[in-house]
Amino acid sequence: MASSVPQTMRAARLVAYNKPYEFQTVPVPSINANEILIKIAAAGFCHTDYQVYQGVHKSPTPLTGCHEPVGTVAAVGKNAARNFKIGQRVGMLLFKHACGKCDGCRTWKDSSGNPDIRMCEAKQMAGLSHDGGFAEYAVADAEQAAVLPESVSFEQAAPLMCAGSTVWGAIAAAATKAGEPVAVVGIGGLEQLCVQFFKALGHPVVAIDNRPEGRELATSLPEKLRADHVVDINDENAVADIKKWAGLGGVSSVIVCTDRLSANQWALSILRLRGTLVAVGLPSPELDGLLQFDAFQLIFSELTIKGSLVANKELLVEMLALVAERGVQSYITTVKFDDMPKLPEMYMNPHLKGRLVMKV
Numbered sequence: 001m002a003s004s005v006p007q008t009m010r011a012a013r014l015v016a017y018n019k020p021y022e023f024q025t026v027p028v029p030s031i032n033a034n035e036i037l038i039k040i041a042a043a044g045f046c047h048t049d050y051q052v053y054q055g056v057h058k059s060p061t062p063l064t065g066c067h068e069p070v071g072t073v074a075a076v077g078k079n080a081a082r083n084f085k086i087g088q089r090v091g092m093l094l095f096k097h098a099c100g101k102c103d104g105c106r107t108w109k110d111s112s113g114n115p116d117i118r119m120c121e122a123k124q125m126a127g128l129s130h131d132g133g134f135a136e137y138a139v140a141d142a143e144q145a146a147v148l149p150e151s152v153s154f155e156q157a158a159p160l161m162c163a164g165s166t167v168w169g170a171i172a173a174a175a176t177k178a179g180e181p182v183a184v185v186g187i188g189g190l191e192q193l194c195v196q197f198f199k200a201l202g203h204p205v206v207a208i209d210n211r212p213e214g215r216e217l218a219t220s221l222p223e224k225l226r227a228d229h230v231v232d233i234n235d236e237n238a239v240a241d242i243k244k245w246a247g248l249g250g251v252s253s254v255i256v257c258t259d260r261l262s263a264n265q266w267a268l269s270i271l272r273l274r275g276t277l278v279a280v281g282l283p284s285p286e287l288d289g290l291l292q293f294d295a296f297q298l299i300f301s302e303l304t305i306k307g308s309l310v311a312n313k314e315l316l317v318e319m320l321a322l323v324a325e326r327g328v329q330s331y332i333t334t335v336k337f338d339d340m341p342k343l344p345e346m347y348m349n350p351h352l353k354g355r356l357v358m359k360v
Helices: 047-054 103-107 154-161 163-174 191-200 212-219 238-246 261-270 295-300 313-326 337-347
Strands: 008-014 022-027 035-045 069-076 089-092 137-141 145-147 182-185 205-209 229-232 251-256 271-279 304-307 332-336 355-359
Touching: 008 337, 035 089, 035 154, 035 337, 047 337, 069 137, 069 154, 089 137, 089 154, 145 313, 154 163, 154 313, 154 332, 154 355, 163 191, 163 251, 163 271, 163 313, 182 191, 182 261, 191 205, 191 212, 191 313, 205 212, 205 238, 212 229, 229 238, 238 251, 238 261, 251 261, 261 271, 261 295, 332 337, 337 355
Parallel strands: 182 205, 182 251, 205 229, 251 271, 271 304, 332 355
Antiparallel strands: 008 022, 035 069, 035 137, 035 355, 069 089, 089 145
């Protein structure tokens, strides 16, 4: 089932690492029975997109990047028609097509008993290993797409597909007890959402950043969703300040979204006994080095360090409902489709505030 879909489309393609994206006319992708075709309205640019641009993920080229697209359903596969229809406003996660056969699929299931695609060893990933959303149309696995709340604009919805789902998944991984204090390190596109999510869930939040722009962002979020305390990580009294604010020796959980090694290592120092650090930043081993932690801190305080990828479909639906109910908002900078090649340079601006979103 399809609406009026053209045969070709414009796409911003990465043809070589660290080279400007090129606009190309390419065929509109076809879909199978379990997929939907999305006419793109907005698409976000994130840290992983920049790493793809650099070649960190060794993605194939040419490639249409982006794993944060949202838009309207333009065509629906036979099986996907059970849950989607043409014209619906939707967003998609980056994953496609759990194989159902690998160790990850056979071992890890969601609450419905289906394979948790995050653990699939053969999954496709939009914008990393397969074409994504820097184009006029993109294909989504219907099992990894969700209908958007009417109150959430496309520009606000795009960052939720990666930035939002990443920190929502991290919050789930942290499993912090109700009402306990938490910390978010590095206040940018992901972390501004993490602060708001934690606040909406009833946690006192300290926001930590070395940049004035990040600290300002933490205090300019929607009033009831702002950080309770804001700290400069470079302040010599930062650790003592946070421990005094949190009580009981520190925060219960800390989410670290930055790829800066020193910030990840420092974050252990603000945890209370048996606290949890969830790392979602992606330092490149080749460009940044390896994450290392203090064994004495880790063992004598019985701390937990977890990695977290992104939310799955179940968590995505939960997150979208909370966003609509509580009025979660991202600070975004929008660019036109024709200006998309400027995004890597804009992303690396040290004064960037919030999230970059391309409007199609």
